[in-house]
Amino acid sequence: MVFFRALGSSQLRVNPHLVCAFSLGGIFGGSSSAVRHSSTTAHLLRRPSPSAPREAPVPLVFLSASRWDARSQTGMRDSAAWFAERGYTCLEIDLGHPDNTESSEALMKHYESELASHIRLLAIPFAPVIVARAGGTLIAQTYISSHPASALLLISPPPSNASLSATSSPKLPTPLPEFNFEPRFPCAVMCTESERPTLERENRLWKDPNVDKMVVPDERAVAGQEGLVKIEMWLDELGL
Template sequence: MFSQAFRSLGARARPHVVSAFGLGGLFLNPSRHSNSSATGYLLRTPPPSAPREVPTPLVFVSASSWDASSRKGVDVLASWYAQRGYTCLEIDLAKPSDASTSQALMNHFESELASHIRMLAIPFAPVIISRAGATLIAQTYISSHPATGLLLISPPPSNASVPQSLLPTPLEEFIFEARFPCAILCAEAEQSRLAAESRLWKDPGVDKIVVQDEDAVVGQQGVVQIEQWLDELGI
């Protein structure tokens, strides 16, 4: 039953599409990814059939014009959790054309993300969910902004391990303390390198969620594990 429901997400999702700034936004939809460089955003609200309505929103952060893998499967996750009663905001951040350093790049992404979340005018700090390169954006954001939780999906083991095609100059490692709920989700093949190199993986306060393979990360196994983590947080 779960598998059948999971496969039908795209057909049942009813996203409410808006632009954070009204003009110039890229309107995303669950059936198509855009390769435009414009920042876009999709707000999914729970349908009347949802079993509950969760007050804490989930914010899915990607930057596909910078790292295409950061958006892989994000729409599937957001669609599923909207059906489960979560308000889900997908933000696909545009890559700036004038960021000459990695820090300037992260500062741009952080500012854009903060503006979009602020325009949502929600009373509860969100759970930030990101994948691949976008996990650097999420970590930059939570270093200066409140969040109810942070989920990093397949993050780079360290900033130094990120290829120069994404980070043109060295980026200092993050030093924030995980004093709020934080988890890392990865495939089994990624676990050993994260265990050896990732500061957060070595932090006992960070939850570790390991699934079978990359397909399972945003597949049925990953969806169930993430929801269990959210339930344990009381969200």
């Protein structure tokens, strides 16, 4: 089942066929859980191409946080451009890193707040499809734990939050509790052939029979034609 909810009434005024890029950190400044909001969030809105065969009502949000995890941004721009040509409204958002955090939970709350603020500005009456990669998948899962989404696609997620404790990319200041939301909405995980064995052993969403799985040969295929076609087919199957 796909869940649709209104996202609010704020207006984002852009030329309907123009790409718009700006930072909203100054608008949504403030503090939350010992985190000061940064003004370095990059926001890029792509309207559906006029030549697209149809205009999809549900927007796609391509989420990254490159200052925290550079890999989270890999392929996001090309993917957003590709889907805009196919009739989707695509929001690329590269979240700014906070000036300081006391814990990993505070870091995730900062990212969640920034993401929610930007999504509200879309003023589209359908909850978005959230697409995230690598460390960005933690932000996406934090967001959908408290906010509506039509679907969730996680690309190359870490096997678990605990698996990040011993690594430096992305760096978590403190252990982050595992997510416990139930995927009662369309959810998929995409990975490479080399990532698959670890996810099969350790990733709770991969083990869930209700979560769709997509496997591509390698990193190049993830953001290439093969990966994009798999994602498009998945969206078509969902009726999005």
